[in-house]
Amino acid sequence: MLTTVMGPYLSFRPNRIVDGLSQTALEAFGPLGWLALALWALSALVALTRPRAWTGVARAALGSGAVLTLLAAAGAEAASFAAVQGAAARTSFGASFYLALLAAFLVSYSASAETPGRRGRTVIALFPIIGLVALTATGALAELGIVREWVLTRPTFVRELRRHLFYALGATGGAIALGIPMGVLSARSRHAETAIMGSLNLGQVFPALAFVGIMMPILGALGDRFSAVKALGISGIGWAPVFVVLLVYALFPVTRNTLVAIRQIDPAVLDTARGMGMGRWRSLFEVEMPLAFPVVLAGVRIALVQSTAGAILAAFVGGGGLGTIMFFGLEQTSMDLVLVGVLPIVALALVFDAGLRVVERMAGGSEESYA
Amino acid sequence: MIELRNVTKRYDTTVAVDDVTLTVPDGELTILLGPSGCGKTTLLRTINRMVELDAGEVLIDGQSVRSTPPEVLRRHIGYAIQSVGLFPHMTVRRNIGTVPRLLGWETARIEARVTELLSLVGLDPVAYADKRPAELSGGEAQRIGVARALAADPPVLLMDEPFGALDPINRERLQREFASLHSRLGKTVVFVTHDIEEAVLLGDRIVLMREGRIVQTGSPEELWRGPEHQFVRDFFGDEFGLRILSRHRIADLKPGAAPQGASARVHLDTNLRDALAIMVTESVERVSILDGERVVGGLSFCDIVTQVRESL
Numbered sequence: 241m242l243t244t245v246m247g248p249y250l251s252f253r254p255n256r257i258v259d260g261l262s263q264t265a266l267e268a269f270g271p272l273g274w275l276a277l278a279l280w281a282l283s284a285l286v287a288l289t290r291p292r293a294w295t296g297v298a299r300a301a302l303g304s305g306a307v308l309t310l311l312a313a314a315g316a317e318a319a320s321f322a323a324v325q326g327a328a329a330r331t332s333f334g335a336s337f338y339l340a341l342l343a344a345f346l347v348s349y350s351a352s353a354e355t356p357g358r359r360g361r362t363v364i365a366l367f368p369i370i371g372l373v374a375l376t377a378t379g380a381l382a383e384l385g386i387v388r389e390w391v392l393t394r395p396t397f398v399r400e401l402r403r404h405l406f407y408a409l410g411a412t413g414g415a416i417a418l419g420i421p422m423g424v425l426s427a428r429s430r431h432a433e434t435a436i437m438g439s440l441n442l443g444q445v446f447p448a449l450a451f452v453g454i455m456m457p458i459l460g461a462l463g464d465r466f467s468a469v470k471a472l473g474i475s476g477i478g479w480a481p482v483f484v485v486l487l488v489y490a491l492f493p494v495t496r497n498t499l500v501a502i503r504q505i506d507p508a509v510l511d512t513a514r515g516m517g518m519g520r521w522r523s524l525f526e527v528e529m530p531l532a533f534p535v536v537l538a539g540v541r542i543a544l545v546q547s548t549a550g551a552i553l554a555a556f557v558g559g560g561g562l563g564t565i566m567f568f569g570l571e572q573t574s575m576d577l578v579l580v581g582v583l584p585i586v587a588l589a590l591v592f593d594a595g596l597r598v599v600e601r602m603a604g605g606s607e608e609s610y611a
Numbered sequence: 612m613i614e615l616r617n618v619t620k621r622y623d624t625t626v627a628v629d630d631v632t633l634t635v636p637d638g639e640l641t642i643l644l645g646p647s648g649c650g651k652t653t654l655l656r657t658i659n660r661m662v663e664l665d666a667g668e669v670l671i672d673g674q675s676v677r678s679t680p681p682e683v684l685r686r687h688i689g690y691a692i693q694s695v696g697l698f699p700h701m702t703v704r705r706n707i708g709t710v711p712r713l714l715g716w717e718t719a720r721i722e723a724r725v726t727e728l729l730s731l732v733g734l735d736p737v738a739y740a741d742k743r744p745a746e747l748s749g750g751e752a753q754r755i756g757v758a759r760a761l762a763a764d765p766p767v768l769l770m771d772e773p774f775g776a777l778d779p780i781n782r783e784r785l786q787r788e789f790a791s792l793h794s795r796l797g798k799t800v801v802f803v804t805h806d807i808e809e810a811v812l813l814g815d816r817i818v819l820m821r822e823g824r825i826v827q828t829g830s831p832e833e834l835w836r837g838p839e840h841q842f843v844r845d846f847f848g849d850e851f852g853l854r855i856l857s858r859h860r861i862a863d864l865k866p867g868a869a870p871q872g873a874s875a876r877v878h879l880d881t882n883l884r885d886a887l888a889i890m891v892t893e894s895v896e897r898v899s900i901l902d903g904e905r906v907v908g909g910l911s912f913c914d915i916v917t918q919v920r921e922s923l
Binding site: 506514522530 | 659682683686690692693695697698700710713738759
């Protein structure tokens with residue numbers, strides 16, 4: 241807790257390249273830093289009291305409040321630094337800020353765990369989101385390094401985000417279209433299972449980047465040989481190899497969960513379905529798929545989250561995506577720019593994960609994921 | 612009428628059903644009875660083609676079951692099994708309506724049929740139609756299972772130990788309800804069980820099987836009076852006679868003179884086993900028979916023993 245206000249908190253640099261000056265939160269912000277510390281202390285105090293219905297929410301509010309206070313103060317500092325140094329100035333977060341962020345997350349997480357009822361947990365999750373939106377909307381953060389980088393890269397950002405979504409959603413969509421039939425087939429026949437799950441397992445073992453490397457000459461050759469393939473934009477570089485690799489990775493959870501879900505259906509249910517005169521297809525669509533649905537959906541969720549993270553790969557082979565922004569950042573040793581690429585990926589993955597979990601719960605599935 | 616002619620089914624090296632010939636008359640409840648692994652379930656499943664034959668043929672009303680595609684055939688044969696196999700994702704209503712839906716009935720007709728069937732198996736249609744299988748007790752689920760098997764009013768009903776998973780009290784209640792249901796509906800029922808008591812209580816005819824073959828076929832009384840094989844005697848055991856008694860009521864016997872003075876009383880509807888139990892409990896050899904409140908005669912221990920052997 242103390243480190244969050246005592247360690248290097250902000251670094252001020254006249255421009256991206258030169259080394260900057262690090263300050264702790266207390267040095268940098270004075271009174272606001274002390275306020276954050278006070279909020280932390282209060283939060284810790286609440287944590288020591290006997291848990292009651294409201295204590296979780298209170299702790300989370302105080303913890304989030306502390307970090308938001310630090311954030312607002314950082315925004316103000318950055319603004320005054322920029323006023324002196326001009327547009328090239330960069331105010332970046334130091335290690336302590338990330339520690340504070342982690343601490344706030346842990347506080348919220350444990351607070352959420354001790355809060356009974358869904359409403360309280362939703363409120364806890366909303367604190368940081370609302371706070372962040374409010375700070376952004378008031379322009380309080382506009383001069384922070386990460387925001388400045390984001391503004392500068394915005395045209396590319398939108399394009400790369402779109403590409404990134406194309407990879408993630410496309411690979412998952414393909415995995416649904418191919419993986420569910422493959423899972424059904426595997427559940428029906430041991431031979432199919434051996435062949436399908438065997439090759440998918442093999443695909444999982446390949447390191448992703450090596451896999452892309454293998455796909456490049458194969459797809460390149462295909463593109464050179466068949467003009468129709470080339471016309472689709474498939475060649476050794478660009479989107480195709482990455483897409484194929486992501487698809488293969490995404491196939492695994494979808495196929496496996498479909499297989500497992502169908503296998504675990506009570507045999508008596510399948511026996512009566514048959515015994516009452518359902519054909520194979522009818523039994524599949526009226527009985528097996530509805531019963532398998534929650535588990536299949538869990539597989540889709542895993543595939544989507546995995547593809548969202550995996551699409552960074554595309555940047556390696558000129559396929560675009562948010563990874564491109566991240567690599568720009570690495571090349572220019574600008575952590576702010578790296579974050580502009582990485583944070584949306586994390587956010588997307590979290591949103592997809594949470595969204596599909598909600599759908600799963602509505603579909604009556606368990607929380608298990610079979611991953 | 613169901614006819615099985617020289618039916619044989621092999622699995623790898625074992626012969627599950629070995630050259631079985633059997634006729635199941637219309638409207639009767641025929642029990643396939645025997646120790647586990649005797650082939651009774653396999654034999655049952657040849658009738659709706661859940662098991663395909665290696666040799667022989669199965670005819671329903673003179674027509675080979677092979678002349679109809681299995682899915683179509685099965686929609687006209689009721690099917691209920693021990694683990695019930697209700698569809699967990701469907702309401703009771705949809706479960707019961709499965710076969711009518713497959714047959715393309717109109718919604719209103721299905722709805723009416725579901726209501727009718729729930730009442731028939733003793734469940735309140737309003738309270739149960741929208742429940743899910745997970746909300747049902749074992750006995751309720753099995754009632755729904757029977758209702759579902761009866762849904763499209765099939766002339767033939769196949770049941771594989773339908774009450775086997777229930778506790779003794781529920782099992783007996785459902786057995787009695789099913790016996791009266793059967794006498795009202797007059798379906799042709801083929802019923803697999805390994806429970807001797809159930810077989811003797813429910814069966815119009817018992818087909819006793821061992822190692823894929825039929826040992827003896829007949830009414831429980833015929834098997835009791837004239838076992839053709841030591842296995843029959845051994846399988847049913849010493850209690851066979853008592854179990855036969857539970858199939859018959861006082862009203863089935865010729866009454867004798869009423870005993871003089873105060874005595875134990877039994878009603879005309881009492882089954883003979885219970886009447887015997889009353890004699891033992893009260894330490895009397897003779898009881899009065901009541902029809903309503905009126906004494907209509909008497910019955911002695913000897914009457915029961917001799918008449919059961921000779922005339923039932």
